[in-house]
Amino acid sequence: MDFRSFRQNIGDLQRQITDKMTEIFHPCSEKYGLTYFQYLILLEIDAAGEHTVGELGRRVNMDSGNISSMCKKLEKNGYVMRKRSEKDERVVKISLTGSGKACVDDGNHILDDKYGAFLKDDFRDGMSEIVSGLQMLNLLLSKVLLHEDVQ
Numbered sequence: 001m002d003f004r005s006f007r008q009n010i011g012d013l014q015r016q017i018t019d020k021m022t023e024i025f026h027p028c029s030e031k032y033g034l035t036y037f038q039y040l041i042l043l044e045i046d047a048a049g050e051h052t053v054g055e056l057g058r059r060v061n062m063d064s065g066n067i068s069s070m071c072k073k074l075e076k077n078g079y080v081m082r083k084r085s086e087k088d089e090r091v092v093k094i095s096l097t098g099s100g101k102a103c104v105d106d107g108n109h110i111l112d113d114k115y116g117a118f119l120k121d122d123f124r125d126g127m128s129e130i131v132s133g134l135q136m137l138n139l140l141l142s143k144v145l146l147h148e149d150v151q
Contacts, residue, residue, distance in 0.1 A: 028107030038070055042079060046104040050095040079103060
């Protein structure tokens with residue numbers, strides 16, 4: 001397979017996966033009046049703890065302007081708390097509130113109830129292979145970027 005075909009296949013798969021993940025998470029985000037990306041922000045903060053706006057943007061692959069705007073909306077709705085760093089007021093740290101944590105926990109229960117049995121039965125062994133394949137893709141893309149920086 002040449003690089004053009006590889007790139008096209010990866011791009012197509014990425015869009016298809018994102019569309020399906022959006023649909024899977026829809027019951028959770030809809031229940032709380034959130035967009036898919038707002039819900040992803042809550043999931044990321046829950047998984048890794050407090051983030052700066054910049055860190056959070058990198059983790060969910062969003063520029064700092066968009067992530068900042070989304071965090072302001074999430075704060076307005078009571079899901080996150082934004083706090084300026086005492087050491088550097090330019091740095092804003094984002095953490096979940098009790099309501100944000102409850103939203104994530106409820107979403108996890110919704111997804112477990114809806115999809116948990118299916119995933120355990122049909123894909124238990126395949127899940128590790130999927131993650132491994134994505135890690136290989138990530139490594140390959142990192143090498144491509146590293147090669148680009150060297151030239």
